[in-house]
Structure formats: structure tokens, C-alpha cells
Amino acid sequence: MDQYTLNLIVVGASFVLYVAIAIWARAGSTAEFYAANQGVHPVLNGMATAADWMSAASFISMAGLVAFAGYVNSSYLMGWTGGYVLLALLLAPYLRKFGKFTVPQFIGDRFYSQGARLVAVLCLIIISVTYVIGQMTGAGVAFSRFLEVDVSTGLFIASAVVFVYAVLGGMKGITYTQVAQYCVLIVAYTIPAVFISLQLTGNPVPPLGLFSTHTESGQPLLATLDQIVTDLGFTDYTGLHSSMLNMVLFTISLMVGTAGLPHVIIRFFTVPKVADARWSAGWALVFIALLYLTAPAVGAMARLNIMTTLYPNGATEEPIEYEARPDWMRTWEQTGLLRFDDRNGDGRIQLYNDANPAFAQEAEARGWAGSELTINNDILVLANPEIAQLPGWVIALIAAGGLAAALSTAAGLLLAISSAVSHDLIKSYINPRISERGELLAARISMAGAIVVATYLGLNPPGFAAQVVALAFGLAAATLFPVLMMGIFSKRINSAGAITGMLVGLVATLLYIFTYLGWFFVPGTNMLPNTADNWLFGISPLSFGTIGALLNFGVAYIVSSVTAEPPQEVQELVESIRVPRGAGAATHH
Amino acid sequence: MADKSSSTAYWAANKRIIFISLVIWALCSIGFGIVLRPLLSGIPIGGTDLGFWFAQQGSILVFIALIFNYARFMNKLDAEYGVDEQ
Numbered sequence: 001m002d003q004y005t006l007n008l009i010v011v012g013a014s015f016v017l018y019v020a021i022a023i024w025a026r027a028g029s030t031a032e033f034y035a036a037n038q039g040v041h042p043v044l045n046g047m048a049t050a051a052d053w054m055s056a057a058s059f060i061s062m063a064g065l066v067a068f069a070g071y072v073n074s075s076y077l078m079g080w081t082g083g084y085v086l087l088a089l090l091l092a093p094y095l096r097k098f099g100k101f102t103v104p105q106f107i108g109d110r111f112y113s114q115g116a117r118l119v120a121v122l123c124l125i126i127i128s129v130t131y132v133i134g135q136m137t138g139a140g141v142a143f144s145r146f147l148e149v150d151v152s153t154g155l156f157i158a159s160a161v162v163f164v165y166a167v168l169g170g171m172k173g174i175t176y177t178q179v180a181q182y183c184v185l186i187v188a189y190t191i192p193a194v195f196i197s198l199q200l201t202g203n204p205v206p207p208l209g210l211f212s213t214h215t216e217s218g219q220p221l222l223a224t225l226d227q228i229v230t231d232l233g234f235t236d237y238t239g240l241h242s243s244m245l246n247m248v249l250f251t252i253s254l255m256v257g258t259a260g261l262p263h264v265i266i267r268f269f270t271v272p273k274v275a276d277a278r279w280s281a282g283w284a285l286v287f288i289a290l291l292y293l294t295a296p297a298v299g300a301m302a303r304l305n306i307m308t309t310l311y312p313n314g315a316t317e318e319p320i321e322y323e324a325r326p327d328w329m330r331t332w333e334q335t336g337l338l339r340f341d342d343r344n345g346d347g348r349i350q351l352y353n354d355a356n357p358a359f360a361q362e363a364e365a366r367g368w369a370g371s372e373l374t375i376n377n378d379i380l381v382l383a384n385p386e387i388a389q390l391p392g393w394v395i396a397l398i399a400a401g402g403l404a405a406a407l408s409t410a411a412g413l414l415l416a417i418s419s420a421v422s423h424d425l426i427k428s429y430i431n432p433r434i435s436e437r438g439e440l441l442a443a444r445i446s447m448a449g450a451i452v453v454a455t456y457l458g459l460n461p462p463g464f465a466a467q468v469v470a471l472a473f474g475l476a477a478a479t480l481f482p483v484l485m486m487g488i489f490s491k492r493i494n495s496a497g498a499i500t501g502m503l504v505g506l507v508a509t510l511l512y513i514f515t516y517l518g519w520f521f522v523p524g525t526n527m528l529p530n531t532a533d534n535w536l537f538g539i540s541p542l543s544f545g546t547i548g549a550l551l552n553f554g555v556a557y558i559v560s561s562v563t564a565e566p567p568q569e570v571q572e573l574v575e576s577i578r579v580p581r582g583a584g585a586a587t588h589h
Numbered sequence: 590m591a592d593k594s595s596s597t598a599y600w601a602a603n604k605r606i607i608f609i610s611l612v613i614w615a616l617c618s619i620g621f622g623i624v625l626r627p628l629l630s631g632i633p634i635g636g637t638d639l640g641f642w643f644a645q646q647g648s649i650l651v652f653i654a655l656i657f658n659y660a661r662f663m664n665k666l667d668a669e670y671g672v673d674e675q
Contacts, residue, residue, distance in 0.1 A: 066645075071641060071644065071645075074622065074641075074644035074645050077644070077645055077648075077649065078618045078619075078622055078644060078648045078649070081648070081649045081652055082614065082618050082648065082652055084652060084656065085610070085611075085614045085652050085655055085656060088656045088659060088660070089607050089610055089611065089655075089656075089659055090607070093663070207646055210635070210645075210646075211634055211635025211636070211637075211642065212635060219636065220635050220636025220637075221635070221636060222635060222636035222637045222641075223636035223637075224636070226636070226637075238636075238637040238638075238641050240623075240626070244623060244624065247623055248619055248623055248624065251618065251619060251622075251623065252619070255618075273674050274674060275660070275663075275664045275667070275673070275674065278656075278659065278660035278663060278664065279657075279660050281656055281660075282653065282656035282657045282660055285649075285652060285653050285656055286653055289649050289650070289652075289653060292649055293646055293649060293650075296645040296646070575596070578600055578603075579596070579599065579667075579672040580667050580672055580673060580674050581667075581671075581672045581673060581674060582674075
């Protein structure tokens with residue numbers, strides 16, 4: 001059986017499973033649609049949260065980011081997991097006790113202001129729409145690679161599948177589908193990693209393999225890697241090669257941003273009890289950690305594999321000839337994501353750091369005329385089974401896993417968008433007397449609308465995938481997280497404080513990002529070049545969310561202390577969400 | 590909720606464990622993983638130092654432990670103060 005048929009069978013079977021689950025768990029009421037009737041066990045909810053959270057970025061890109069930058073990109077590992085501690089300790093139990101369906105609803109009620117609710121809806125939609133574009137594009141690319149169709153067709157297939165199970169199933173369908181998707185993606189991620197770890201270190205557990213001895217050289221794996229990359233003019237893998245302040249701020253920005261992402265927060269509305277919301281965050285992190293502990297091992301091992309494949313006799317000897325390259329390089333050359341350009345015409349593949357002036361002399365002495373191999377970060381995980389020469393079904397499984405990661409996150413985001421539109425805009429603003437059936441229909445229509453917008457933007461990508469992710473995290477950190485936290489931990493913060501805090505966080509973060517990345521990301525409209533010399537105090541636009549959050553906290557505190565304190569019933573609301581007793585099912589009002 | 594004083598004590602106990610947990614949270618990630626890494630450079634582990642391990646694995650394991658510890662502590666505290674769900 002050829003690889004193409006195998007891909008069709010494995011990916012097709014996984015989709016039949018997701019759609020079957022969605023039909024079986026079809027939502028009948030708004031409570032089921034928005035919050036799965038609060039009937040989801042904490043372990044299952046944790047698994048669904050993990051699938052919801054781990055997007056195409058976690059599954060496909062993260063190991064590559066760590067592999068090519070080394071230690072500095074540990075920020076992604078700490079940031080995207082550390083946020084769950086903030087979520088579990090500072091937000092989840094209280095928002096579950098509050099017992100409503102959406103994040104803007106809490107902000108509107110706690111700050112007794114429709115204005116605050118509207119600002120929150122605005123932030124939520126900007127965050128979620130920018131995020132969903134990346135998922136649709138990722139799914140489109142994965143489809144096109146493995147089903148051998150063009151990218152647009154891949155994107156249409158992805159939209160159709162998401163449409164069926166997200167629109168029909170609502171939260172109930174999504175939750176159970178995500179449990180299945182988690183299983184598919186973690187198995188797909190782990191199997192190739194285990195084999196590669198065995199091949200390189202003899203240790204079947206990749207996170208342990210990372211710190212074990214490299215069988216071939218007899219040295220620790222990381223020392224071997226440091227040696228070979230520095231021999232070729234790259235910075236060493238385990239060292240710090242950026243500003244420490246920036247690394248700290250970037251990590252905090254990702255942590256706080258994670259805790260402020262609406263599609264993650266709404267997961268905690270679906271558990272039966274406040275106590276379960278606490279456990280649920282822990283289980284979510286356990287399931288996330290299974291992938292996040294494997295990712296740095298995958299990154300380091302793949303980088304070492306590539307280096308030793310190219311330089312089988314060490315970096316001081318000549319690299320392999322182009323004609324003798326392994327099969328996986330041939331396969332990936334066809335996608336254009338891996339490119340060879342024989343600059344010095346010797347028929348060998350020289351890969352080294354040609355941007356390092358200190359290494360230029362040695363390169364020249366060896367007759368090298370520039371690095372000849374370009375490898376896209378994103379192919380690392382997808383090519384892993386081929387690099388380790390694993391059988392065809394593992395390659396098909398990786399395709400299914402990547403799609404599961406992208407589609408589960410897209411579904412969660414679409415749910416957050418549709419509930420904000422139908423519940424926070426239509427029901428509370430435009431037509432408060434809307435029936436439950438009408439609201440459910442509005443939710444489904446807005447979800448379908450969001451899919452159309454995301455598909456359109458996926459087909460015509462504005463070319464800023466990495467930047468929009470920065471925007472989503474920066475905004476979540478600078479707007480939603482601070483007001484949610486202050487709403488619970490301070491009785492004194494009032495509506496004026498919360499609204500100005502959110503707006504200042506929003507505007508400051510947007511301005512800072514646009515200054516360096518262009519107004520609305522239109523290339524060429526940036527006012528300052530995006531380099532470390534121009535950044536304010538060396539803070540990159542990616543790291544600015546931390547500053548935005550601090551501004552939000554500060555402004556909200558100052559404005560609240562010079563204006564009237566919140567009304568008595570709001571202070572009683574805060575008292576009541578601080579204790580678990582009396583948490584019933586979520587209600588409309 | 591029995592009375593005002595017990596509710597204040599419950600909230601104070603909650604804030605205390607949150608504070609302690611967040612100090613450990615920051616120490617094991619931002620601290621050992623980044624800022625204090627040079628201090629740990631003398632402790633070798635698998636070809637690198639302890640700070641690298643904290644940045645790529647240790648911090649994540651500590652995060653999991655912190656959340657489960659908090660959940661266990663708070664569910665017990667709820668029962669002690671009679672504010673658990675029935």
C-alpha cells in the first residue's frame with residue numbers, strides 16, 4: 001500500500017470518529033452548547049483543555065523553534081505551561097463559582113457596566129479571530145502535504161470538517177471530540193520521539209534521553225550538540241544569547257497571556273463543581289506536559305540528527321555529497337520547505353552559520369561560499385518519522401495528529417467567538433427577549449460566519465502568522481487577565497478603573513506592536529525598524545504584553561482609588577465568588 | 590459561610606497559599622531557569638547545568654505539583670471552614 005492511500009485511511013478514520021462523536025453528543029440547549037451542561041469529568045475536561053490549548057503552533061512549530069534557537073526559546077516551554085498555574089490559582093475556581101457562560105459576562109457583571117462588557121467582547125474577538133486564522137492555515141498546509149492536494153483545497157476540507165462538528169455539537173460535542181483528538185495527537189507525537197531517543201541514546205523516554213549519553217560519541221547528548229554547532233559557527237545550544245531582561249519579559253508575557261485566553265478560560269465553566277475546576281487545571285497541565293516535556297527532546301535530537309547526517313565524520317571533515325542525501329531530504333525538497341543551493345559548486349552540502357563574522361575566515365579557508373541548506377522550522381516534527389526511518393503508518397499518524405491539534409483549537413476558538421457574539425452582543429444588547437432556540441441559532445450562525453472569515457483570511461493570508469500570535473498573547477495579557485484578576489481579588493476596583501485599565505492596556509500594546517511591525521501589519525508602515533537597537537529598553541514587541549499588563553493594573557488601581565467605590569451588591573458578589581459553597585449550574589442571569 | 594470573621598480567615602488562608610505557590614512558581618521558572626541560572630552553573634546535569642534543566646523540564650514538573658497541591662489544600666480548607674459544595 002502506498003503512503004498516499006495510508007494517509008487517506010488514517011486521516012479519514014480519525015475524521016469519521018470526530019464527526020460521529022459530534023453527532024452522538026449533539027447539543028440541545030444553550031447550557032449544553034456553551035458549557036456542556038457542566039457535566040464533564042475533570043480528567044476528561046483536562047484532556048479536552050489540553051487538546052484545545054495545543055494548537056498547530058505547539059504540535060508543529062514549537063520543537064522547531066527550540067531546535068534552531070536552543071535555550072533561549074525555553075520561554076515557550078515555561079510560558080505556555082506556567083500560565084496554567086495562574087489560571088488554577090487566580091481565575092478558574094472563582095469564574096466557575098460565578099457560574100455564567102462567557103468571559104465578557106463576568107466582566108460586565110463584576111464591573112456593573114455594559115461598556116466594560118463591550119470592551120471585553122472587542123478584546124475577545126480580536127484575540128480569537130487572529131488566533132483562528134493560524135489554525136486554519138496550519139490545517140490547510142498539513143492537508144495539502146499529506147493528501148497531495150493544493151493548499152486551497154486543503155483549507156476547504158478543514159473548514160467543512162470544523163463546520164460539521166463545531167456548529168452541530170457546541171461545547172458538548174467539542175469537548176468529547178477534543179478528548180479523541182488529544183489521544184490522536186499525543187500518540188502521534190510520542191511514537192517517533194521514542195524511536196529517535198532509542199536510536200540516539202538507548203533511552204526509550206525522550207525527556208530522559210535529552211540528558212543522557214549519546215551512544216555514538218560516548219559524550220552527553222547536549223555536549224555533543226553544543227560541540228558540533230559551535231564548530232560550524234553557530235551559537236552553542238545550551239547558552240543564553242539574547243538579553244536576559246527580554247527573555248524574562250517574553251516568558252511572563254506568554255504566561256499571563258495564556259491565563260487570559262478566553263477559549264482556555266471557558267473550559268473551566270464546563271466542570272460540575274468548583275473543586276473540579278481546581279483539579280481540572282492540574283489534569284490539563286499533566287496532559288499538556290506529556291507533549292511539552294517531549295518537545296525539547298525532539299528539538300535537540302532532530303538538530304543533532306541533521307548535523308550528524310550532514311557531517312558523518314564530524315564538523316571538521318567535509319559534509320556529505322548532495323547525491324548521497326537521505327530520502328527524507330528528497331521528499332521535503334519537493335515541498336520547497338527544504339532547499340539546497342550549491343553555492344561553491346563542490347556537490348557537497350555545507351550547512352554553517354554564514355552570518356557569524358568570527359567564522360568567516362575558517363569558512364573561506366575551507367572553500368565554502370555561504371550556507372547551502374535552508375530548513376523551515378515547521379518541517380521538523382512532520383519529518384521526524386521519516387528521519388528516524390519509521391514505517392508508513394507512523395507518517396500517516398503524524399498527519400492525523402497535526403490536523404487534530406489545529407482543528408481542536410480552531411473549534412474551541414470558534415465557540416468562544418460565537419458565545420461572545422450571540423450571548424454578550426445579541427442577547428444582552430440587541431434583542432434581550434430572544435428565545436433559547438433563537439439564541440442557539442444565532443450562536444450557530446455567528447460560528448459559521450467566523451469560519452467563513454477565517455477561511456477567507458486563510459486563503460489570503462496577510463503574511464504575518466508569527467506577528468498575529470504575538471498580538472493575541474500580548475492583548476490577552478494586557479487586557480483580559482488583569483481585569484479578571486482584579487475583579488476577584490479586589491473589591492475596590494470599579495467600572496471606571498476596569499474600563500480605563502483595559503483600554504490603556506489594549507492601546508499601549510497595539511501601538512507598540514504596530515510601531516515595529518507596521519500599522520495593522522501592513523509591511524513598510526512601521527515607524528521604527530524591528531531590531532533590538534530600536535526597542536524601548538530592549539523590549540521586543542513580542543514581550544510587550546508584560547508591560548501592557550502592568551499598565552492595566554496600575555491605571556485601574558489609580559483610577560479606582562479616585563472614583564467612587566463599587567455598589568454594595570457588587571461587593572457582595574465578590575464575597576460570594578470567593579467561596580465555593582452554593583455553586584449551582586450555570587445560569588443565564 | 591458561618592460568620593464574617595471565619596470568612597476573613599478563610600480568604601486570608603487562601604491568599605497565603607497563593608502567595609507561597611506563586612513565589613515557588615516564579616523561583617523555579619524565571620528564577621532558576623533564567624535569572625539565577627549562572628548561580629547554578631556549577632551543578633552539571635547531562636552535559637549542561639541545572640538551570641537548563643529547570644528551563645526545559647523542571648519548571649513544568651514544579652507547575653504540575655503546585656496546582657495539585659493547591660487543589661488538595663483548598664478542598665480541605667473548604668471543608669474545614671464549611672464552605673465546600675454539598
